Amino acid sequence: MNEKALQEVLEGVIRGVVQQLGNQSVTSATTDVNTEDSIPVELSARHAHLSEADAIALFGAPLTPVRELSQPGQFLCKERVRLIGPKGVIDNVAVLGPSRGSSQVEVSKTDARILGADAPVRQSGDINGSAGIILASQNGIVGLEEGLIVASRHIHMSTEDAKRFGVADNDLVCVRLEGDRPLILEDVLVRVNENFKLAMHIDADEGNSAGWSKAVSGKLVGKKCGAAHGLCKN
Incomplete structure (x- = not known):
């Protein structure tokens, strides 16, 4: 095998490993956390x-x-x-x-x-x-x-909401804001109380960066944000 062919084989192996790691990160980011239901986002x-x-x-x-x-x-x-x-x-x-x-x-x-x-x-x-x-x-x-x-950016949840989303009081989660300027916010504090109504609160700086409007909602990406691949992991 010549040097060029060997290099192509090595590059293929590296691409395969990177893709496999990426797939594992995506899977771990969504395990046990409700990533489908939307959370209202309010500007504080x-x-x-x-x-x-x-x-x-x-x-x-x-x-x-x-x-x-x-x-x-x-x-x-x-x-x-x-x-x-x-x-x-x-x-x-x-x-x-x-x-x-x-x-x-x-x-x-x-x-x-x-x-x-x-x-x-x-x-x-x-x-x-x-x-x-x-x-x-x-x-x-x-x-x-x-x-x-x-x-600090945070989400109010009732005890029932916390069960539905698979999180607990004082968990830190990642949330994707879905609007004109989608972005993922890390280290979002979960605050659970039986009297709370489901709502995520962000400040004006965060709202402007996401193009916030009353129509903007958020979805959990995962817990404990990690640096690898920019994703959150459980």
Whole structure:
């Protein structure tokens, strides 16, 4: 066998091995996970959750519900706040209720740059050691030493939804957003509670990159995203 023929044989073997590995990755990415059913995708714009004490300091009274949100018990409030950071200001920021034990502000990375704040990516409620921010209204001002975060992308699921999709609370999954600009988002946190309504929440930066609209939905690709072949594996 001459050198050229030997090279062609070796290249054929390599192609076969690569194809076999790729097929195995695709199979492992879809095993035990429901990849067929769609998940509604909602855009979570910048907003604030306030403690009752901070709400009273800013507005002189508890929060005023205006409209229910998709998650049971959550609502949009009449009140709005101004965010004041080291380098910039963002006005007319929505406040969501009910009141929490500690105030928290959720923004996108773009918002954080406007404010000049180093907001970490965190799960909602995990504010220990996060960035500080000043909240202002026409009636008052409140300074938070911590509480400014970029909320990690996540999916709300009921216990029945979690069984249907083959996942559990705090799992990290990959989700393909199916719209005008399809993409796969990695490390999507699954949050399971019997009272949750099925919905994936992404921020404005993520929504813009995917060409988000209300028609956009997502489908699970798999769990524990791996670098090999850019796919997720169980």
